[in-house]
Amino acid sequence: MEELRVIEIKKEVLYRNNAEAEALRAEMRARHTFLLNIMSSPGSGKTTALIRTIAELGGEYRAGVLEADIESEVDARKIAALGVKTVQLHTGGMCHLDAAMTKEGLSGLNWPDLDIVFLENIGNLVCPAEFDTGAAKSVMLLSVPEGDDKPLKYPLMFSEVDAVLISKIDCLSMFDFDAGALRERVKKLNPAAAVFELSAKTGEGFEAWMRWLRAELRRWNGEAAR
């Protein structure tokens, strides 16, 4: 009878991606480039919020954008029209981005010359949360029309992010959305997450979000300077 051999591994299934993500994060920290991973369902307003965020940053920081979609250049064109360096990643049917794909996209941006890179992840509330892209911070959007029960249905996404942006608050009067209930549900899963209520259309609530983002950017560069 053939001898059975046992090899111990004792590592996370995604340890190869995690190692790659950590290496990328360390490299970006050393070069003072802040990668922000932005996730949400399709149609929550990521691109619109991103356009306003870039506009509000003004000339203060050199920004670049990585657009990830399964197909089309729709989003990349909107951003490029602002004169911002943009790379469109087509994921070939994959429902999420991993560190390797993020690194490949970044190389198209010449990222060491940039202060901040926005990674607009694929519209999907499930898979992207599982894969570390090497980002400095990650945020998610939840739009008013989607409803305030999403933290109950998609706990991992809400648990993993550094901030939740409640978007499309200009539509609050048209939907039964309880922002207080949403905040409570997020707090139960992720007490450390910042929660913002904003409208990319009207600009309402953007000041607090921009304050948070600038503080994170300063902190990122401060850590690297040590």
Added chain:
Amino acid sequence: MHELPLIEEILSVSLDCAGRHGAREIKRINLLAGNLSGIIPKWASLFFRMIARDTIAAEAELVFQTGTAAVLCRRCSQSSEISVNPPVFACAHCGSKDVYLETGREFQIQSIEFT
């Protein structure tokens, strides 16, 4: 929970490891899935069977050990197990909500058995 990329990674890691050790056939892959990992063994095994076809892992059995979910309390510095349906992030000793998850979300390859 979307298992397929994770299952593909299990197959890839297993085949790499088996290749380095000159394995003929992978018999068993021992996994640890935390209570909050969202992994459903039945589906994970089914996907694995599909993608492992025509490899030396084609007949491999996936064996799942369940890991408990536990939090470490920042207030009293003690660990406590928490319930997961639904998850309640609070210390069982002092009731504080200032806790962080120590275990529960892991999904690990523990070992590979082969001939």
